[in-house]
Amino acid sequence: MLVSLLKFSTSGIHCHLSKFFRVNQTGLNYFQRNRLQNNLFSKVTRERDTKTKVSNVTLKFCLTTSGICIIKLINDNHTVSCQFVKSRADGYADQSALTKNQEPKFDWDQFFRLLWPEIWSLLGAVVSALVVAFLNIQVPLYLGNIINILSQFTQNTLPDKSFISEMKDPVLKLVGLYVAQSVFTCAYISLLSGLGERIAAKLRCQLFESILKQDIAFFDTTRTGELVDRLTTDVQEFKSSFKLVVSQGLRNGAQVIGAVSSLLIISPSLTLGMLGIVPVVIVTGTSIGSLLRSLSRQAQDQAAKAVTIGEEAVSNIRTVRAFAMEPYESQLFSEQVSKACDLHERLGLGVGLFQAGTNLFLNGMVLGTLYYGGHLMATKSLTAGDLMSFLVSTQMIQRSMAQMSLLFGSYIKGLSSGARIFQLINLEPRISAEGGHIVSANELIPEIQFNDVTFAYPSRPSQTILKNFNLRIPAGQKVAIVGSSGNGKSTIVSLLERFYDVSDGSISISGEDIRTLDGAWLRGNVIGLINQEPVLFATSVRENIRYGDSRVTDEEIEKAARLANAHEFITRFPSGYDTVVGERGVTISGGQKQRIAIARALLKNPQILILDEATSALDNESEKLVQSALESACKGRTVLMIAHRLSTVQNADLIVVLQSGQIVEMGDHKSLLAKKGNYWNLMNQQSQ
Numbered sequence: 001m002l003v004s005l006l007k008f009s010t011s012g013i014h015c016h017l018s019k020f021f022r023v024n025q026t027g028l029n030y031f032q033r034n035r036l037q038n039n040l041f042s043k044v045t046r047e048r049d050t051k052t053k054v055s056n057v058t059l060k061f062c063l064t065t066s067g068i069c070i071i072k073l074i075n076d077n078h079t080v081s082c083q084f085v086k087s088r089a090d091g092y093a094d095q096s097a098l099t100k101n102q103e104p105k106f107d108w109d110q111f112f113r114l115l116w117p118e119i120w121s122l123l124g125a126v127v128s129a130l131v132v133a134f135l136n137i138q139v140p141l142y143l144g145n146i147i148n149i150l151s152q153f154t155q156n157t158l159p160d161k162s163f164i165s166e167m168k169d170p171v172l173k174l175v176g177l178y179v180a181q182s183v184f185t186c187a188y189i190s191l192l193s194g195l196g197e198r199i200a201a202k203l204r205c206q207l208f209e210s211i212l213k214q215d216i217a218f219f220d221t222t223r224t225g226e227l228v229d230r231l232t233t234d235v236q237e238f239k240s241s242f243k244l245v246v247s248q249g250l251r252n253g254a255q256v257i258g259a260v261s262s263l264l265i266i267s268p269s270l271t272l273g274m275l276g277i278v279p280v281v282i283v284t285g286t287s288i289g290s291l292l293r294s295l296s297r298q299a300q301d302q303a304a305k306a307v308t309i310g311e312e313a314v315s316n317i318r319t320v321r322a323f324a325m326e327p328y329e330s331q332l333f334s335e336q337v338s339k340a341c342d343l344h345e346r347l348g349l350g351v352g353l354f355q356a357g358t359n360l361f362l363n364g365m366v367l368g369t370l371y372y373g374g375h376l377m378a379t380k381s382l383t384a385g386d387l388m389s390f391l392v393s394t395q396m397i398q399r400s401m402a403q404m405s406l407l408f409g410s411y412i413k414g415l416s417s418g419a420r421i422f423q424l425i426n427l428e429p430r431i432s433a434e435g436g437h438i439v440s441a442n443e444l445i446p447e448i449q450f451n452d453v454t455f456a457y458p459s460r461p462s463q464t465i466l467k468n469f470n471l472r473i474p475a476g477q478k479v480a481i482v483g484s485s486g487n488g489k490s491t492i493v494s495l496l497e498r499f500y501d502v503s504d505g506s507i508s509i510s511g512e513d514i515r516t517l518d519g520a521w522l523r524g525n526v527i528g529l530i531n532q533e534p535v536l537f538a539t540s541v542r543e544n545i546r547y548g549d550s551r552v553t554d555e556e557i558e559k560a561a562r563l564a565n566a567h568e569f570i571t572r573f574p575s576g577y578d579t580v581v582g583e584r585g586v587t588i589s590g591g592q593k594q595r596i597a598i599a600r601a602l603l604k605n606p607q608i609l610i611l612d613e614a615t616s617a618l619d620n621e622s623e624k625l626v627q628s629a630l631e632s633a634c635k636g637r638t639v640l641m642i643a644h645r646l647s648t649v650q651n652a653d654l655i656v657v658l659q660s661g662q663i664v665e666m667g668d669h670k671s672l673l674a675k676k677g678n679y680w681n682l683m684n685q686q687s688q
């Protein structure tokens, strides 16, 4: 990531500097310009408002709190102001495939489809919650009843009756009510919890599946942290809101309806007077709600941005440490966190104001009831027990509505999280990993043909990387592609693996356009890829070689490891094949990692092997070991080799020299040297 920032900055600065130099003719040479850029990085990323002078140019850097660097180039006569380099966080987030498109919308259809298989649990929970609400509504009536009996006893209107016998029935009923209330409360809470967890698990799996099936171009523009945030925070938020809204919302909603009905029975005039202002609350609530929803979405997006930055820094901790960039990363993280915090604070204030307003209204309602009810009691149209029931019911309405206003915040958060989840689940990859046909093993000829291939990366469509590229790699031959950095060598590999589709032309294997072939079959059975930075998972050596294929036996694993020159060092580990290699294989050396990766690739016995600079990250000693492993691995296969070090390609059947995405020379090592052209130049450069 840091490297990306530097690359990003370099190209930007380069562009501005070159414009500047063309205009002003300051005559800085290449080295001065490089020094200038290097200075620039160390200043931009470490200090604020720094000035430095290189040659006759003064550079001023500002790292503003919003993370935007503004650079001014000032020479003796001119001041050129370069508005430049947004912060890494903003720069990347702007490009994100998920955030650059339209605002995610909550899909109610999809939500109900998700709920459908859980309908019985949901119904059970709903019925239990409604029963609890119904029982709650009964409580004030029974209490009112008891008060009426008590007041009759205190006024001596029941002289012949025993207190215990009169009280026994209503008290027992009340106890029964409370017990039933507890049973149904337990039922709806446990049913809803299970339901919420199952839905969350299903959503996580669907999200993960959707992420894995996205094409590589999607990952070019979407940051890992953003995806992790959707998998974790959004699903968690959605689940909690769902459970809360269904349980509390249903219970409180039913309680309000039930309590209002019983109020209507006790005193219609008092009830209607009390409910007169409810429509005003509903209209105000709805309009405030849509404002809060938008604020909630912004807050969640911003929180995701912060997570993304934190995740990147932690996963690239070695680079961060090597550049002593901890303070910079902390600052970047805290800037994003404080932006998210601001938004959440505003959201909290909004929800708080809404709740405060609702509470004020509801308390006024209780006070009004007391006042008007007292008046009715004074005129003997209401008994003390009725007023008691009325007041308890009104308070129940007040409490329920207050809780529903609290739920409102959760409901809003749940909707925005759900919208973000569904957006990613519904995202269709442009290149599907599966589908297309399979060529049977005996018909498959491992011959590769690039026909007039032109290609630009989807994230940078204006930059054509390959132009009318034609190449035939006959079955069983070893073809090497060489050329200086950035000429499109690895791009050829990505196209052959069908990580991207060609913009024009076609690539065929065994005479079939690879766009018509099943991608998973192609990558899983036909092509083996060994690249510069082998990635191992934090599990045992055995599991890394097997990589999920349970059909593979231990003997086959050992055979592949022997072929990859890995068996010897693996058996020297105290736990042998069961040695755990640490996250991304940090506990073993680069050469060892590479040989495990070779064994993994060989295990599927691919007919086509791609070596993308497979030895360039190794020292001489490791390179020799890996090179000999590769030589045995290449036997009997069609091999496409990408190489920086020309020493590794000399025995190739055909060497292709690439320049700016086009073939400029082709031949074997000897004939190319004899030509004294590009290949010869590259050889000379390397030997120097």
Ligand SMILES: Nc1ncnc2c1ncn2[C@@H]1O[C@H](COP(=O)(O)OP(=O)(O)OP(=O)(O)O)[C@@H](O)[C@H]1O
Pocket: 220, 457, 459, 460, 465, 483, 484, 485, 486, 487, 488, 489, 490, 491, 492, 644
């Ligand atoms: N995912 C990507 N999105 C956009 N542009 C890319 C992407 N990957 C590579 N490029 C650009 O494509 C061009 C060719 O890159 P490629 O990696 O194919 O070159 P290469 O010859 O393999 O270089 P190297 O030898 O340094 O690995 C470069 O300009 C690079 O910036």
